[in-house]
Amino acid sequence: MLSSDVRRLERENMELKEKIEVLKTEISAKMEKPQACKYCKYFQQHYGLIDGIYLKINAGHCVRGRIKDRKPDATCEYFETR
Numbered sequence: 001m002l003s004s005d006v007r008r009l010e011r012e013n014m015e016l017k018e019k020i021e022v023l024k025t026e027i028s029a030k031m032e033k034p035q036a037c038k039y040c041k042y043f044q045q046h047y048g049l050i051d052g053i054y055l056k057i058n059a060g061h062c063v064r065g066r067i068k069d070r071k072p073d074a075t076c077e078y079f080e081t082r
């Protein structure tokens with residue numbers, strides 16, 4: 001009686017561990033950010049002073065190699081996640 005309960009619990013435990021691994025994989029796939037400049041470690045966001053508040057504007061620059069103007073949604077082959 002006790003050993004069958006233990007076996008059932010072990011089986012349940014194995015099934016739950018498998019489900020956790022599947023969920024981890026799904027979550028990490030959803031959390032991946034697109035390879036856009038705004039997520040790149042070389043991107044420097046530009047801000048504008050609007051009504052006394054600094055807000056992100058649709059501009060920035062890349063500091064990899066030489067400085068060049070970039071839009072936050074642009075990308076290139078040298079992308080590296082922050």
Ligand code: SF4
Nearest residue numbers: 037040043062076079
């Ligand atoms: S141009 Fe390339 S290296 Fe520069 S910020 Fe964008 S993705 Fe990163």
